[in-house]
Amino acid sequence: MATAFQLPPELVLDIFTRAGGPPPSGGSYTAIEDHERFLERNRTLKAFSLVHSTWKSLAQVALQEEVYIWGTTNEMARDKKIEKISDLLIDSKVQGTKYLTVDGRLNKLMTEVGYSMWSQLSYLKLLTSGGNDFTTRMSDIARFPR
């Protein structure tokens, strides 16, 4: 482990994030596999952040790169769950998110947290932007800031 501390923290982080699965790799075929990849990545990065003080901030940045809102196997995330996650995102002042997956109503999330926090978003995966009838309006996608 002493040798690991002599390596640049960025390099170690890169190794850890790859081991846990990079943010949306797309290699998984099902939503369940994809969500498990996200959880594994989070677990790895959280453990990584605890190993050494110099690794903490790097891990935090990497953790914020991806936000994944998961429903259940049978139904999308309910609005109450989205509200709870939104509160966490706001309280944690999450920023720099590049990858966003929403298994719920995208518009509900945006109503809660606003669009400004997604200024660095480059990857969006969704199954509805609007109501419970699983519709996505192209105009909702245009609201993400430049």
Add this chain to the structure above:
Amino acid sequence: MVLSADLQELHLEQAYKQTHRLCFEPSNVHLRLPHLRRISFGRRITFVCLSEIDGEPNERDLAALIPITHKLFSPWNMPNLVHLAVTDNEEVLQRVRILLVNVLQQIKCLAIGRGLYQAAESFWEISTLQSVRHLSLDIRGESTSTLFNHNNGGWDLESLHLSGRMLEKEKNLVPRLIKTVKGEDPKSRIKRIVIYGSREDIESQYRDLVDDLDAIKWREDRRYLPFQDFDGR
């Protein structure tokens, strides 16, 4: 007013076995996605036009969709769109062919995912686009035998990705693939062929071609062909 977003990837997923309706409205022609390079349509995606009057989706109104999508999905609005992944039946593929026609000529990496049972006309029109350099196909049914026969062959690809199970039922396809990847097919050029599945299963059926199978690359560790992230590698 032109609306613009910096998204690079947009993935529309099937909604828990429900139909996911992607809704367009006339004002969408002003939407620009200049950095969008990848778009994927999962299963059960339908393209609908929102009526200007009541806002209700009108799934049958293809005529109303065309002027919107032809402007939205255009080289001007999406100059960097080069990756397309689509899965589902012939009807969806046909809609993609019609509605995205203005950007199809710039697609370099095309993935046609599970769900298609036959290589119908829309399939050929999309998969044989001159711009496509990397093609991933996962087709079920009896269509694989026609892969190289349509339009007298004429494939010109950097890479072709196929599932192993597509080959198992087609006795003539493997020898044809080997010939092509070795550069011995005067009609087709495919630089690299990648098979996802067990090489052993294929070897058991083509014992006289065991050594020749080295000309093909094998991904035995992956259960499925790349779809959303397909980039030819």
